[in-house]
Amino acid sequence: MGVHRCRKCAADSVINMPQHRLALCAEHFMEWVEKSTLDFIEKHRMFEPEDRVLVAVSGGKDSLSLWRILSKLGFHADGLYIDLGIDAGCAYSKRSAEYVRKFARTVSPGVELHVLDLSSVYGRAVPEMAGRRAGGRKKLCSVCGLVKRHEMNRVARELGYQVIVTGHNLDDEAAVLFGNTLRWDVEYLVRQAPVLPADDLGLVKRAKPLARFYERETAAYAIVSNIDYIQDECPFSKGATSLRLKEVLNSMENGSPGTKLQFYYSFLRARQKGIFPGYDRPALQACEKCGQATGIPGLCAFCRLTAPEKATSPANCG
Ligand code: SF4
Numbered sequence: 350m351g352v353h354r355c356r357k358c359a360a361d362s363v364i365n366m367p368q369h370r371l372a373l374c375a376e377h378f379m380e381w382v383e384k385s386t387l388d389f390i391e392k393h394r395m396f397e398p399e400d401r402v403l404v405a406v407s408g409g410k411d412s413l414s415l416w417r418i419l420s421k422l423g424f425h426a427d428g429l430y431i432d433l434g435i436d437a438g439c440a441y442s443k444r445s446a447e448y449v450r451k452f453a454r455t456v457s458p459g460v461e462l463h464v465l466d467l468s469s470v471y472g473r474a475v476p477e478m479a480g481r482r483a484g485g486r487k488k489l490c491s492v493c494g495l496v497k498r499h500e501m502n503r504v505a506r507e508l509g510y511q512v513i514v515t516g517h518n519l520d521d522e523a524a525v526l527f528g529n530t531l532r533w534d535v536e537y538l539v540r541q542a543p544v545l546p547a548d549d550l551g552l553v554k555r556a557k558p559l560a561r562f563y564e565r566e567t568a569a570y571a572i573v574s575n576i577d578y579i580q581d582e583c584p585f586s587k588g589a590t591s592l593r594l595k596e597v598l599n600s601m602e603n604g605s606p607g608t609k610l611q612f613y614y615s616f617l618r619a620r621q622k623g624i625f626p627g628y629d630r631p632a633l634q635a636c637e638k639c640g641q642a643t644g645i646p647g648l649c650a651f652c653r654l655t656a657p658e659k660a661t662s663p664a665n666c667g
Pocket residue numbers: 489490491493494583584585586
């Protein structure tokens with residue numbers, strides 16, 4: 350802070366980004382983030398000005414910053430908050446919802462916030478769906494991911510949105526890429542992209558307009574834009590593998606600024622050239638109940654999870 354001068358106006362900088370050799374003051378940093386987001390949206394053909402965009406908001410810095418940026422850029426972007434029912438002794442979901450509701454009142458007039466309370470709709474929230482003892486945190490996070498993906502898609506389809514956007518940043522994407530590469534998980538690698546197209550089985554297009562920004566940049570944007578966000582992470586994120594992967598990448602980044610950006614961008618270029626020729630997506634079919642894509646005949650994983658008999662099934666208690 351203050352050591353570097355803004356490259357555009359020579360005022361004190363609020364951020365220095367060695368990987369871009371760029372230091373900027375608050376005003377020019379906000380301008381740079383918004384312009385770079387627009388360039389990234391256009392480069393990857395994420396959506397068009399006439400599209401209705403649904404922003405998945407969690408109450409954290411990334412998703413609220415994304416909502417603010419899209420509104421400032423003039424896109425029609427509404428919010429979706431899914432109340433996952435995570436309490437963990439700190440009322441996490443309830444507190445997150447309060448931040449989202451408060452923030453929604455500051456976005457452009459006419460913008461809507463949709464709130465989906467899983468307990469009201471399905472009678473159970475994520476911790477109950479995952480079962481109390483089975484599998485611990487890993488199981489809980491995998492159920493949570495499944496529920497979020499399914500419900501975001503369902504809401505977007507039902508309400509006629511053309512694209513769902515999430516606030517994943519470069520640190521998130523680089524950590525996922527690192528994990529997938531360590532396992533050479535080709536199925537995930539071919540599907541890791543800043544934009545995933547809609548498909549004929551009702552999958553709504555998905556995009557990550559902030560995937561080119563480091564986490565410290567999205568945090569700085571939230572701070573200089575006076576966005577009041579929940580600073581606590583989900584209590585179940587502690588000990589997650591993704592955090593360890595982020596630590597390794599951070600230590601490499603410290604020694605060599607730009608490592609994460611290069612890792613991610615080089616992958617995107619290779620992916621575009623067809624890094625895994627001959628790979629065929631597994632055959633998918635429509636779920637008998639909800640119509641969303643599933644790899645196995647019958648009900649999709651979400652509909653099996655939320656089927657009424659599951660609530661009393663012994664398998665759910667083990
Ligand atoms: S860390 Fe929390 S929000 Fe993230 S997947 Fe796990 S339970 Fe869900």
